[in-house]
Amino acid sequence: MTNNTNNIPQAxxxxxxxxxxxxxxxxxxxxxxxxxxxxxxxxDWSRLQPFVTINISQASVDELLAWTKSTALGGHSHxxxxxxxxxxxxxxxxxxxxxxxxxxxxxxxxxxxxxxxxIGGEEPRPDFGxxxxxxxxxxxxxxxxxx
Numbered sequence: 742m743t744n745n746t747n748n749i750p751q752a753x754x755x756x757x758x759x760x761x762x763x764x765x766x767x768x769x770x771x772x773x774x775x776x777x778x779x780x781x782x783x784x785d786w787s788r789l790q791p792f793v794t795i796n797i798s799q800a801s802v803d804e805l806l807a808w809t810k811s812t813a814l815g816g817h818s819h820x821x822x823x824x825x826x827x828x829x830x831x832x833x834x835x836x837x838x839x840x841x842x843x844x845x846x847x848x849x850x851x852x853x854x855x856x857x858x859x860i861g862g863e864e865p866r867p868d869f870g871x872x873x874x875x876x877x878x879x880x881x882x883x884x885x886x887x888x
Contacts, residue, residue, distance in 0.1 A: 748824040748849035749831055758837060761829040762821055762858075766867055770856065771826035773869040783852045783877050791885040798879040802840055809839050812883035813871035817857030821867060824849045832858060832865060842875055852876040 753759035778785040786792050795808045809815045820838040821830035822845055831845065838845065838855065846853050857871030874882040 748828060750845055750848070753831065753833070753845070759831050759833045762832050762865060762867075764827075764829045766821070766865075767823060767826050767828060767830050770821075770823055770830065770854070770867070770869055774854065784872075784874055784882070786874075786882050789884065792882055793885055794880050794882050796879045797842070797881055805839055806836060808881075809835070809883075811886060812873065813868070813886050814855065814857045814873050814883055816886055817859055817868060817871055819858040819860055819865070820855050820873070821858050822846065823854050823856070842881075846875060850876070 749761070750759070754761060774784075778788040786794075793808065793811060795805065797805060800808065814820060814835070817835060819832055820835050821832050822838060822842075823830045824846075833841075833845070835857075853875045855873040855875065857868040859866045859868070870884060872884050
């Protein structure tokens with residue numbers, strides 16, 4: 742089976758700033774998302790308490806990075822950007838991914854999701870619960886960091 746990678750910013754991979762996760766992780770993440778409550782084309786965040794939001798068009802990069810630290814995603818060294826269940830997720834350093842969300846998702850309009858990943862050992866360790874939703878207008882939604 743050939744992977745469709747039309748939405749993935751290949752230059753990031755070619756430059757060594759990103760790598761592709763095994764395709765099975767995309768499918769596993771889709772299965773995880775299907776267990777969550779949805780409304781329209783996005784998650785029903787009112788049923789995914791606790792969560793936080795930020796308006797990315799009104800926040801500086803520093804504010805966006807500080808906000809990320811308050812989220813479950815902020816507890817990880819890396820993040821995976823998901824384009825579709827049939828494409829591998831793009832793995833980037835957390836700060837790079839947050840700084841460049843628009844650039845990384847520009848070829849893939851609509852609601853998109855990211856999750857936290859830790860690197861160490863032989864395999865990346867995804868944390869699907871460290872969830873971020875992108876593409877709902879100017880708002881980012883994320884699960885908060887556990888207490």
